[in-house]
Amino acid sequence: MFKKLAIIFLATLFLASCAGKPDFDFRTQVPTAKTYIEVPELDGDPVIIAVYDFLDMTGQKKPGGNFASMSTAVTQGSYQILIKALQDVGDGKWFRVVERASLPSLLQERKLIRSTRQMADGDNAEPLPALLFAGAYITGGIVGYDSDTKSGGIGARILGVQANTQYRQDVVTIILRLVNVQTGEVVISTTIEKTIFSTGKGADIFKYFDADTMLLESEAGVARNEPVTFAVRKAIEAGVAEIIQVGAKKELWKIKLPPEPVLPEVIEESDAEVVTEEKVSLDVEQTIIKVKTREEYLAEKKAKKELIKAEKLAKKELIKAEKLAKKEALLAEKEAKKAALLAKKHLKKVQKNELAWYNKANGTEFKTWAEYQEHLKILVAKQLKLEMKEDRKVKLQSEMNDTKAALEVADESIIIESDIVTSNDD
Numbered sequence: 001m002f003k004k005l006a007i008i009f010l011a012t013l014f015l016a017s018c019a020g021k022p023d024f025d026f027r028t029q030v031p032t033a034k035t036y037i038e039v040p041e042l043d044g045d046p047v048i049i050a051v052y053d054f055l056d057m058t059g060q061k062k063p064g065g066n067f068a069s070m071s072t073a074v075t076q077g078s079y080q081i082l083i084k085a086l087q088d089v090g091d092g093k094w095f096r097v098v099e100r101a102s103l104p105s106l107l108q109e110r111k112l113i114r115s116t117r118q119m120a121d122g123d124n125a126e127p128l129p130a131l132l133f134a135g136a137y138i139t140g141g142i143v144g145y146d147s148d149t150k151s152g153g154i155g156a157r158i159l160g161v162q163a164n165t166q167y168r169q170d171v172v173t174i175i176l177r178l179v180n181v182q183t184g185e186v187v188i189s190t191t192i193e194k195t196i197f198s199t200g201k202g203a204d205i206f207k208y209f210d211a212d213t214m215l216l217e218s219e220a221g222v223a224r225n226e227p228v229t230f231a232v233r234k235a236i237e238a239g240v241a242e243i244i245q246v247g248a249k250k251e252l253w254k255i256k257l258p259p260e261p262v263l264p265e266v267i268e269e270s271d272a273e274v275v276t277e278e279k280v281s282l283d284v285e286q287t288i289i290k291v292k293t294r295e296e297y298l299a300e301k302k303a304k305k306e307l308i309k310a311e312k313l314a315k316k317e318l319i320k321a322e323k324l325a326k327k328e329a330l331l332a333e334k335e336a337k338k339a340a341l342l343a344k345k346h347l348k349k350v351q352k353n354e355l356a357w358y359n360k361a362n363g364t365e366f367k368t369w370a371e372y373q374e375h376l377k378i379l380v381a382k383q384l385k386l387e388m389k390e391d392r393k394v395k396l397q398s399e400m401n402d403t404k405a406a407l408e409v410a411d412e413s414i415i416i417e418s419d420i421v422t423s424n425d426d
Contacts (some may be wrong), residue, residue: 014357016249036237039090039244041084043256046096050134053101053141060145073145074172075229077235082176094244098132124175136187137179138243142194142232148341160207163214170196172231178247187252190242194235198225198278205222376399 013144060073075081078099086095099106117125147170155164171193178188202221209215248255351369359366366372 035241035245036085039094039099039241041256042090042094043254046093047136047253047294048096048098048132048134048139050100051083051086052137054082054139055141057141057143058145060147070104073147073228074142078142078174078232081233082236082240083227085237086138087246089237089240096132100137110228133181135181137181138176139179140174140176140239142172142174144171145228146171146173149379161205162201163203164201166200168198170228171194172228172235172379174232174235174239176236176243178243187250188243188246189280190239190246192235192239192242193230194238195226196226196231256366261263 056072056074056076056078058074062071083097086097089095114125114128134166135161148168149171150169153164153166153168155162173191173193175189175191177186179185180187200221200223204219205216207216244253247253354370355366355369358364358372364375366375
């Protein structure tokens with residue numbers, strides 16, 4: 001009797017240990033929605049799209065039985081899940097997602113880069129490329145979380161041994177909207193519902209032994225709840241796939257069609273008649289299938305392994321060469337900047353020496369090169385003015401000389417005429 005009791009007790013402890021074993025594994029999230037995985041290929045360049053907000057609009061708290069829970073029922077990071085779904089759909093060839101939630105931080109960082117470059121290079125600073133703008137953006141949110149929409153269970157007890165199974169169903173609902181940026185029109189709106197199942201299994205033993213003088217009571221159970229975040233992610237993936245299909249129907253973008261199958265040649269009727277008249281050979285060629293030996297299989301495997309190793313080595317050498325070329329380019333750029341900086345310093349030194357020499361030679365007190373250049377401009381202007389004045393003076397003197405010569409000629413002609421008149425009178 002005691003042996004039987006010990007066996008039952010050890011079995012109960014084994015079941016309890018199995019039921020209470022925690023799961024500490026790490027998993028990489030992969031797409032789960034079937035429509036999301038089977039999205040067709042885009043015909044054209046990826047669509048630039050923005051995501052502004054995708055929030056929890058339910059206000060639901062996590063169900064806690066007889067007590068109030070402060071935790072929310074659904075994840076508050078659905079915005080990040082939506083961005084990830086848009087980036088991964090169609091192997092990342094459908095959408096190019098631009099950042100909008102942390103736009104102030106992005107602009108601040110660009111401003112910091114711009115000011116740093118201007119401090120280092122001045123007016124020759126390299127400008128930043130322009131930000132991408134989206135032709136449409138996606139918004140929406142989690143609009144519903146209905147708990148205990150369906151629940152039930154089944155159980156049985158016989159001779160003090162009982163087993164039962166229970167389940168519960170919740171529903172999470174999301175809405176996705178695609179908005180045209182130029183017109184503000186809501187082009188596509190879709191609603192997706194995802195069920196969340198929670199199941200529990202348990203068993204217990206309540207039995208008397210040894211003429212009802214010894215009591216054995218034991219119970220074990222296990223419960224498994226579908227993660228709410230997993231359900232939200234699956235609903236978002238299905239919503240993204242739905243937006244792609246609806247957008248293709250509305251001709252917002254095009255889906256690449258599969259290649260047309262090659263049809264066999266159709267024999268014309270006249271050719272068919274000729275063929276029926278010819279003698280048809282019924283000889284069947286025997287197909288010989290060569291089976292590889294173990295040595296050939298090992299040699300082929302070794303050759304493939306060496307080929308893969310050679311490809312990896314070549315790829316590694318290529319990456320190394322690219323890194324070396326990039327490093328040399330950076331060093332050359334650094335040397336060029338250094339040479340430009342030295343030339344700039346040398347020019348400043350020459351300007352400083354020339355300014356000091358001029359101040360000493362002319363008794364001036366110019367402190368900056370700009371003041372010195374302005375003074376030289378004034379001197380050049382004065383020199384030009386003096387030269388123009390001298391030219392005008394020479395020109396006036398020449399005109400006066402010409403006028404004087406003309407007057408002298410006129411006086412001589414008058415004197416000659418007067419002499420002629422006097423002789424006539426005599």
